[in-house]
Amino acid sequence: MFDFKELEAFVWVVRLGSFRKGATKLHITQPSISDRITRLEDSVGESLLDRSARPVQPTLRGREFFTHAERLLEGRDEAMRLFQDEESFSGTLRLGVIETIASSWCPTFMRRLAERYPQLTIELMVDISPFLHQRLAENDLDMLFAMDGLVPGLCAIQTPLCTFEMGMFAAPELAAALRQGDMATFADTAFISFSKQARPYSELVAYLTALGIDTPRIHSTSTLMTIMRMSIEGLGIGVLPVATVRDAVDAGSLERLTLEEPLPPMIYDAIWRRSNYPSFCASVARLAKQCAADYAQDHGKLSSPSTMKGYVDT
Amino acid sequence: MFDFKELEAFVWVVRLGSFRKGATKLHITQPSISDRITRLEDSVGESLLDRSARPVQPTLRGREFFTHAERLLEGRDEAMRLFQDEESFSGTLRLGVIETIASSWCPTFMRRLAERYPQLTIELMVDISPFLHQRLAENDLDMLFAMDGLVPGLCAIQTPLCTFEMGMFAAPELAAALRQGDMATFADTAFISFSKQARPYSELVAYLTALGIDTPRIHSTSTLMTIMRMSIEGLGIGVLPVATVRDAVDAGSLERLTLEEPLPPMIYDAIWRRSNYPSFCASVARLAKQCAADYAQDHGKLSSPSTMKGYVDT
DNA sequence: TCACCGATGTTCGATTTCAAGGAACTCGAG
DNA sequence: CTCGAGTTCCTTGAAATCGAACATCGGTGA
Numbered sequence: 275m276f277d278f279k280e281l282e283a284f285v286w287v288v289r290l291g292s293f294r295k296g297a298t299k300l301h302i303t304q305p306s307i308s309d310r311i312t313r314l315e316d317s318v319g320e321s322l323l324d325r326s327a328r329p330v331q332p333t334l335r336g337r338e339f340f341t342h343a344e345r346l347l348e349g350r351d352e353a354m355r356l357f358q359d360e361e362s363f364s365g366t367l368r369l370g371v372i373e374t375i376a377s378s379w380c381p382t383f384m385r386r387l388a389e390r391y392p393q394l395t396i397e398l399m400v401d402i403s404p405f406l407h408q409r410l411a412e413n414d415l416d417m418l419f420a421m422d423g424l425v426p427g428l429c430a431i432q433t434p435l436c437t438f439e440m441g442m443f444a445a446p447e448l449a450a451a452l453r454q455g456d457m458a459t460f461a462d463t464a465f466i467s468f469s470k471q472a473r474p475y476s477e478l479v480a481y482l483t484a485l486g487i488d489t490p491r492i493h494s495t496s497t498l499m500t501i502m503r504m505s506i507e508g509l510g511i512g513v514l515p516v517a518t519v520r521d522a523v524d525a526g527s528l529e530r531l532t533l534e535e536p537l538p539p540m541i542y543d544a545i546w547r548r549s550n551y552p553s554f555c556a557s558v559a560r561l562a563k564q565c566a567a568d569y570a571q572d573h574g575k576l577s578s579p580s581t582m583k584g585y586v587d588t
Numbered sequence: 589m590f591d592f593k594e595l596e597a598f599v600w601v602v603r604l605g606s607f608r609k610g611a612t613k614l615h616i617t618q619p620s621i622s623d624r625i626t627r628l629e630d631s632v633g634e635s636l637l638d639r640s641a642r643p644v645q646p647t648l649r650g651r652e653f654f655t656h657a658e659r660l661l662e663g664r665d666e667a668m669r670l671f672q673d674e675e676s677f678s679g680t681l682r683l684g685v686i687e688t689i690a691s692s693w694c695p696t697f698m699r700r701l702a703e704r705y706p707q708l709t710i711e712l713m714v715d716i717s718p719f720l721h722q723r724l725a726e727n728d729l730d731m732l733f734a735m736d737g738l739v740p741g742l743c744a745i746q747t748p749l750c751t752f753e754m755g756m757f758a759a760p761e762l763a764a765a766l767r768q769g770d771m772a773t774f775a776d777t778a779f780i781s782f783s784k785q786a787r788p789y790s791e792l793v794a795y796l797t798a799l800g801i802d803t804p805r806i807h808s809t810s811t812l813m814t815i816m817r818m819s820i821e822g823l824g825i826g827v828l829p830v831a832t833v834r835d836a837v838d839a840g841s842l843e844r845l846t847l848e849e850p851l852p853p854m855i856y857d858a859i860w861r862r863s864n865y866p867s868f869c870a871s872v873a874r875l876a877k878q879c880a881a882d883y884a885q886d887h888g889k890l891s892s893p894s895t896m897k898g899y900v901d902t
Numbered sequence: 903t904c905a906c907c908g909a910t911g912t913t914c915g916a917t918t919t920c921a922a923g924g925a926a927c928t929c930g931a932g
Numbered sequence: 933c934t935c936g937a938g939t940t941c942c943t944t945g946a947a948a949t950c951g952a953a954c955a956t957c958g959g960t961g962a
Contacts, residue, residue: 277591279948293911306949308912313948318671324861325911326743327727328957334865335670338679343669350590356649362599365652376681396813413641414650429640441777547624549638551648607938620922622939627921637936640930643911905962912955919948928960932933 276317278350281343283310287339291329315442337370343369362364363384363554364393370406370415371398373448373498374438374515379569383562384515402472402496410545416431417546417555419562421473425487429548433559438515438567440474443522449529464510466501477538499587502528515540515541517573590631592664595657598636600656605643606768644671678707678869684720684729685712687766687812688752688829689856694733694884697876704875708725710844716786716810725858731860733867733876743862747873750880752829754788754851755844759822763843766825778805778824780815791852798849816842831887 287296287307297307315322322336322483332340356364371380376398384396399409403420410418411425424430438464442465444452452459465482468474475494482490493510495501502519506527522528544559546552601610601621611621613631629636670678687693690712701708713723717734723741724732740746756767756779760786766773778794782788787890790809796804807824809815816833819826826833836842858873860866 275592277593278589279591285756292908300615302951304911305913305951309948312912314716318668320671320865321811324727324864326957328910330911331727334679334681334868336676338670339667341679342663342670346660346663349660353653353660354632356656357634363652365655367648405649411647413638531728547638549635549640549647551634554648574719617923619924619940623921625941642930642937644938736939798940903962904959905938907958907960909958912953914953915951917948917950919946921946923942923944925941925943927938927939929938930936932935 276314276348280314280317281308281347282305284314284336285340285343286348287311287323287330288332288336291331293330315474316374353433353484355405362393363551364395365402367413367558368397368416370400370409370418370420371400372406372420373400373540374402374420375436376400376519377434377498377518378438378515378573379565383565383567386565387558390557402469404471404522407545410547412523413547417450417544419426419542419544421541422471422543422545424545429553431548431552431565432545433544433556434565435542435544435559436570437490438517438540438542440477440513440540441519442533442537443505443512443514443528443530444510445506446529448508448511449531450532460491461485461487465491465496466493468494468498468501468512469496470494474513474540475543477540481535481537513537519568519575535581590628590737591604592661594624594631595661597621598650599654599657599661601637601644602637602646602650607644607677641670659755672829676706676707677865679689680709680711681872682711682728682730683866684723684732684734685711685714686716686717686720686734686856688854689733689750689880690714690810691832692752692829692887693750693879696883697879698877702871704871716783718785721859725860727861730864731872732859733856733858735855736857736859738859744859745862745866745869746857746859747870747877749856749873749877750884751875752831752854752856754791754827754854755821755830755846756847756851757826757828757833757842758824759820760827760840760843763845766845774882775799776837778807780807780809780818780824780826782806782808782812782815783810788827789870791854795849795851809835823847831884 282300283296287293290296290299292312293307294304297410300307318339319379320335321333322339324331324333324336332407380398387394387396388468392417399406399415402425403418406415407419407423407425410430411428412493421433424432440585443498448463449462452463460536468479473535478492479490490512493504497502498514498518501512501514502522504510505514506522511531512528516530519528524531544562546559547554594612597610599608599614603615604610607621607625608618611618614621625637632653634649635647638647660778666778672734683752694712698710698712703709713720713729714725716734717737720729721730723729723735724744725738736746762777764900766777779792781792783880788852789806793804794807805824806820809818812828812832814829815826816822816827816836819828820836825845830844833842837844857877858869860873
């Protein structure tokens with residue numbers, strides 16, 4: 275069975291019409307060229323070159339084989355080019371993103387990524403961070419935009435991506451009632467947060483406990499949109515990333531509540547397995563970080579709430 | 589630089605998700621598989637497989653490379669198939685044909701050849717036999733349909749193809765004059781034949797000499813069509829393959845002259861260089877011979893001339 | 903016409919390189 | 933601790949390459 279060396283020898287002898295010239299081209303001796311061509315002919319079982327001709331010429335079959343040989347050599351060179359060009363990637367990137375990001379700067383990011391890597395295929399999965407981490411560990415995903423929370427033992431690279439300020443929001447009527455009520459009114463009101471396994475939920479519980487609210491009623495839902503919808507309907511106080519509800523606040527559907535102590539922000543990283551093409555993933559992470567920064571700048575912070583004991587809406 | 593063995597190892601380990609399974613598939617040991625993958629990774633300078641995963645999985649770059657590797661292996665198999673399938677040929681056949689054949693059964697032959705070898709590319713050259721033989725010797729042509737006449741030293745295969753009966757034809761008025769004249773009238777009339785270097789010309793000279801006509805006037809032209817045209821115009825007696833002037837005779841433009849002794853027939857062979865893919869060329873020759881036989885059957889012989897001393901037209 | 907020379911490809915033997923097998927080792931999971 | 937799977941190491945045989953010698957062909961000059 276022939277190898278690339280035999281193909282190279284054949285192709286160059288045909289192109290240059292001479293064993294000697296082919297040998298010089300490939301920096302080997304003439305007997306070696308002769309050997310390679312003979313080996314190739316032995317492996318296919320037919321003569322491919324007419325040596326009596328001057329210049330040396332392919333046989334009919336040799337001419338047919340030549341186009342295949344050229345194509346194979348070009349294919350090998352093309353494959354080698356994958357590793358020499360840091361600036362392109364033509365494979366598939368399986369990306370896991372938490373919903374907050376999917377709802378904020380991710381569309382912009384995807385557009386820029388496609389411009390940057392035109393041959394790239396993206397598979398996007400949206401889920402909460404713990405599930406995303408599990409999938410990274412199981413090698414179902416290549417890269418995450420999520421909160422930290424690595425599965426123990428997984429060797430991965432992690433780089434800060436963005437921070438989202440969290441806020442509490444209520445429908446105007448509920449907000450008015452809370453403004454006229456006291457701490458007990460606040461404590462009796464239902465809260466609406468993400469899935470129980472998600473970090474926002476546990477951070478909310480801790481925050482309310484620190485306020486003295488030991489048994490809060492918290493509805494948990496799986497999507498940011500549902501939280502927003504329920505909050506607008508007046509079912510409770512939604513705890514959401516501030517930037518993601520700017521439109522609803524501007525429309526008057528929701529009002530932000532002023533808190534004595536700010537909620538802890540949600541911090542997100544870009545995370546990928548160490549074994550996975552580090553420079554490409556680092557490049558993707560940089561691009562994502564830029565998109566996040568642009569988004570934060572465009573959407574800014576909602577007006578700074580004045581500090582009052584307890585809570586106050588804006 | 590990697591070879592096909594390394595590509596095979598990589599592709600099968602990825603497909604089967606296991607070094608051990610890949611080794612079993614390729615009938616080698618596990619350390620050998622490990623070596624091949626390592627050699628491949630060393631040659632490209634990057635890790636292509638994540639060995640900590642179960643099953644073993646390609647890295648991002650590995651996945652990108654996989655499609656190339658598969659394509660290269662398929663390309664090699666495709667090239668090998670050229671030598672295992674006697675029934676197809678996808679290259680270029682450079683065919684040299686004498687004009688008589690080009691004007692008779694060659695169009696039919698070309699059609700059948702294209703049906704038989706759909707991927708074949710044909711380059712057709714029409715010339716007289718000596719020139720065609722020269723070009724075969726210079727490797728400008730792969731195969732001839734011509735009279736024998738090999739350039740000395742050229743190692744070639746030759747197989748009988750067809751025979752064309754030769755006849756003498758004249759315009760009706762000239763034919764009438766010849767019928768009323770005698771041998772001197774015939775000897776004084778100009779003859780029209782092919783190029784001086786062509787066999788028909790020298791055969792005509794020999795024929796007339798045997799008739800006692802030592803210094804015949806013979807016009808020589810390079811094409812069969814020109815001979816026919818000049819004969820129809822009454823410029824002389826055209827010496828042509830009988831089958832090729834059937835239409836002109838049927839139309840009354842030309843009349844066949846009856847001869848005491850028949851002209852020697854023109855015998856044509858299929859000829860190709862021994863080094864050139866013998867089975868394919870033999871197959872082409874068989875197909876050509878069949879077309880020639882079909883043509884001879886369809887066109888038959890013109891009516892047998894009755895024998896008279898000297899000459900007589902039909 | 904013949905002998906000689908130069909160019910080119912092939913063959914042969916020696917040397918070097920490479921690939922594969924088998925044994926031992928390492929690592930992770932149960 | 934055991935087992936399954938992959939890696940490392942050493943030995944051996946096969947394969948590739950080199951250099952020298954040989955063979956062939958075409959051109960040139962006497």
